Each structure stands twice: as C-alpha cells, then as structure tokens.
Amino acid sequence: MEHTLNVYNSLKRQKEVFNPINEGHIGMYVCGPTVYSDVHLGNCRTFVSFDIIYRYLMYLGYRVRYVRNITDVGHLVGDVDTGGEDKIAEKARLEQLEPMEVVQKYMNGFHDMMKVFNTLPPSIEPRATGHIIEQIEMVQSIIDNGYAYVKNGSVYFDTIKFAKENDVYGKLSGRIIEDLISESRDDLKNQDEKNHPADFAIWIKASPTHLMRWNSPWSVGFPGWHLECSAMSTKYLGKTFDIHGGGNDLKFPHHENEVAQNHGACGCAPANYWLHTNMLLMNGRKMSKSEDNSITPQELFTGESSHISKGYSPMMIRFFMLQSHYRSTLDLTDEALQAAEKGYKRLMEANKSLQALAYNGKDTEGALDKEINQLIDLVYTEMNDDFNTPKALARLFELVPKANGLKDGHLSFDEITSYTLDRLKSTFQVFIYDIFGLQDEDFGGEEGNEAVDGLMKLIIDIRQSARANKDWGTSDKIRDTLNALEIKLKDGKDGTSWSKN
Numbered sequence: 001m002e003h004t005l006n007v008y009n010s011l012k013r014q015k016e017v018f019n020p021i022n023e024g025h026i027g028m029y030v031c032g033p034t035v036y037s038d039v040h041l042g043n044c045r046t047f048v049s050f051d052i053i054y055r056y057l058m059y060l061g062y063r064v065r066y067v068r069n070i071t072d073v074g075h076l077v078g079d080v081d082t083g084g085e086d087k088i089a090e091k092a093r094l095e096q097l098e099p100m101e102v103v104q105k106y107m108n109g110f111h112d113m114m115k116v117f118n119t120l121p122p123s124i125e126p127r128a129t130g131h132i133i134e135q136i137e138m139v140q141s142i143i144d145n146g147y148a149y150v151k152n153g154s155v156y157f158d159t160i161k162f163a164k165e166n167d168v169y170g171k172l173s174g175r176i177i178e179d180l181i182s183e184s185r186d187d188l189k190n191q192d193e194k195n196h197p198a199d200f201a202i203w204i205k206a207s208p209t210h211l212m213r214w215n216s217p218w219s220v221g222f223p224g225w226h227l228e229c230s231a232m233s234t235k236y237l238g239k240t241f242d243i244h245g246g247g248n249d250l251k252f253p254h255h256e257n258e259v260a261q262n263h264g265a266c267g268c269a270p271a272n273y274w275l276h277t278n279m280l281l282m283n284g285r286k287m288s289k290s291e292d293n294s295i296t297p298q299e300l301f302t303g304e305s306s307h308i309s310k311g312y313s314p315m316m317i318r319f320f321m322l323q324s325h326y327r328s329t330l331d332l333t334d335e336a337l338q339a340a341e342k343g344y345k346r347l348m349e350a351n352k353s354l355q356a357l358a359y360n361g362k363d364t365e366g367a368l369d370k371e372i373n374q375l376i377d378l379v380y381t382e383m384n385d386d387f388n389t390p391k392a393l394a395r396l397f398e399l400v401p402k403a404n405g406l407k408d409g410h411l412s413f414d415e416i417t418s419y420t421l422d423r424l425k426s427t428f429q430v431f432i433y434d435i436f437g438l439q440d441e442d443f444g445g446e447e448g449n450e451a452v453d454g455l456m457k458l459i460i461d462i463r464q465s466a467r468a469n470k471d472w473g474t475s476d477k478i479r480d481t482l483n484a485l486e487i488k489l490k491d492g493k494d495g496t497s498w499s500k501n
C-alpha cells in the first residue's frame, strides 16, 4: 500500500507531505523533562504522543534516530544570576541532596514512568551537563558571527540584530518582531545588562552561591536554558534534521530562541518540521498543582484522589490518550476515563477472539472482502493524516463488529478470503501492540473478567453488611486479605469500587 505521510508543520502552520532529508532515515529531536520533581501526567501525554509518532515512523520502514534530552542544569526564571536558587538547587537544599542526586532521583522516576506507560526509550538521551563543551563552542560561534555580546561575564543573544538581518525570528511562535521592538522600548531603561529586553542569556555568570558551575572563556557560570537543545540536536542529528518536537507551551521562548541560536551559530534552520503537542487539562482547566487541579500518575493508578472514583491502569490511560489527537487539548475527567476503560477492554477482547479464529477463509472474493479491506485502508489513511490516532482507532472499532460477527457466526466465513482475514488479523495486531503500544492487562479473558468482577462484588457486599452489623472482625479481615493481594477498595458516593495495583 502507498503511504504518503502528511504532518502538520507548526513552522508553516499547515499540513505538508513529509519528505526526510536522507531517504529512509529520520532524525527526530524532542525536548525532554527538567528533572527536579516527579514527572506529571501532562509530560507523560507529550512523551506518549511522540512515542506513537516514533513507532509509526518505524512501522513505515524508516530508520529513526530519536533524541530526547534530559535537562539537568537547573535554570533560573530570569537571565541574571542574582544569587537566587534554580529549581534543582532549591530541591537539593530542601531534600538535603547533592544537585546530581536530585537529578538522578527524578530521572530514574521519569524512566520508570515511561516504562509503565510502555514508551520506547529514545535512541540517544543526552544530558545537558554532559554537553557543556559543545554549548560553550556554540556560544563562541554565535559571538564570532556577531549575534551575541559579552557583558560582565555573561553572554547575551542579540535578538534585535539577528531579527533585522534574518527573516526568521518570530516565524515559529507567530510573534512580530516590530511589535517586540516597540513594545519593549519603554522597558529598556529597566534592563540591567541586556541591550534589549528581547535579548536572552546564552551563558550566565554564576553568583558565588550558585552550585552548578563550569569554566568558560567568559566566566565561571552555566549555559542558558535554550542552548542545550540547539547544541545537542546539532551534535547528534546534524545542523539541519527532520523533526523537532515538544509541547506547545515551549514554542515561545524556548523553540523560537533555539531556532535563532542555530541560525546564529550555523547559518541554517535546525529542523524542517516542527511538531507540537497540546496540553493536558483536568475537568476543563489546565492541570496545575497550584490550583489543586492536578493528579499524579500514581494517584491515577491507585484511585487515591478526590478527582476520580477509582483507579485506572496505565494501559487504560494510554488508550485514553490515543482517543484524542496530539494537537488537541485532552481533558481528563472520571467519565472520560471510564469510557476509555470500556473501549480498551472491547478492543482487546475483540482482538483476542479475532486472533483465535481457526478458519482460514476462502480463495475467491466474497461480499465482506471489499468492505473490510476498505476499512483497513482507512486505518492507515487516518494515521498518515498527521498521526490521527482517534480516527484510526474509530476505524478499528468499525472493524470490531466484523471480527465479532465472524466469531459468533453472524457473519459467514464464506464471505471472506484468507488474504483478507489474515490482513484483518495483522492490522489489529500491528496497530494495537506495535503502533499504539498497548499491552495486555493482567486479568484473563472475557470470562475471567466477569468471574472476577462477580466475586469482587460478592466480597464488597459481604463487607458492607459486616460493617452495617458492626462486625469489624469480618470487615477488617476482608480489607487485610485484599491488601495482601494488592487489591484496593475505594468507598465513594456511588458505592465501593476496587482496583488492583
């Protein structure tokens, strides 16, 4: 089958046919996490989205070099080190750890979470602290090309000069440089070291108390936040590579400044295609810790959160993420998770019965062949349309009644060739496991689930009557035994639900 892949390029604000620089090969860079706290579910959504993109590109036959960095140099809110702490240093003080212990702890946690969600590891995972030399070299190139200046040991990117000489700045984020220049003119007198507020630090002189610091030609200091991605993507993927990704909250200033740095140092654009994922919301609002509108992956698995009625397994959450397109916001609600749980089970069970069909099909074409093959083609068409997982999933669900019909005899095997039946089976296998990256969950088949659900309902009922009769011995025994089996009960307003860790 012909595969023409179309991707939405944020840089051009339109869908384009994807053509890699080197035939058969793809270089893809995605901004990774800053490792100073537990990874949150929003981060997970972005990395699961790129995992599916990575998997699909490999499925199409490309050799993909996927680079995803670890930001382990702590970054300041402003551009000048006035002695305040960066996020990693602050955590180090609070937890009484070395900054590198903080980094290791949260990087390990991030990797564990990526495994739980069954995301594939990137081909290279470079760390900012391991690439200080490359970053210093890049700063030097930018200075040599006249796009950066040194002030009191710090180095600033000369955004205004760059913007005037290159028709590039603002293109990715949609900012108009003339506005930027006039808007900020009034602030000029408030700027300490920078020539202009739109300039940004690429090397920062460390204050005496700053913990993470390195020697450089300009001062003992540390690199600016945007620099690491420019330096590491160039090192591992070349000056211009195929895909650069990240959450859309990074478009400005991070990605805009990355583009400027690459042009400033190398005279060319870093990436041909920019892919941006959209944000995860909860109950319609941006997930945010400060507004008590957030949930950790752990809380989501165990159900220990006032926002949900029960726990949801990692694969159900992955399925839930698949049900929205990566460029749309995704709203996490209890109802949506429950619907995803049902959908996930339905898909996995349909696949199980499909794979178990012993019949081989006919040699001559029957009434079902055309319809099934068209639907299968559409699954691929949807994925080729900017990795549209919700639509591809919807096409698979249109095929579920066919699979179920063949199983229960509503549809006749006389209507289908062995070729179509094999293609149907392999499409389900490939999409579910290889491309969508779903895994089978613990509980066996349909019958197993029903039996376990029935038994659990019985146990919950017995516990309820024991509690009503103040028979604490029995109710405690039930709770302790279930705990030992890692089964958790959760009492909610609609009754008691259960989940397995």
Ligand code: AMP
Pocket (backbone or CB within 6 Å): 031, 032, 033, 034, 035, 041, 042, 043, 044, 045, 046, 246, 247, 248, 249, 250, 277, 278, 279, 280, 281, 287
């Ligand atoms: P950070 O550690 O904050 O730099 O974020 C790591 C990645 O997660 C970046 O690509 C962010 O754009 C992305 N990200 C952060 N918050 C969210 C969110 N609420 N929803 C989706 N992606 C997010």
Ligand code: ZN
Pocket (backbone or CB within 6 Å): 030, 031, 032, 229, 246, 254
């Ligand atoms: Zn980055």
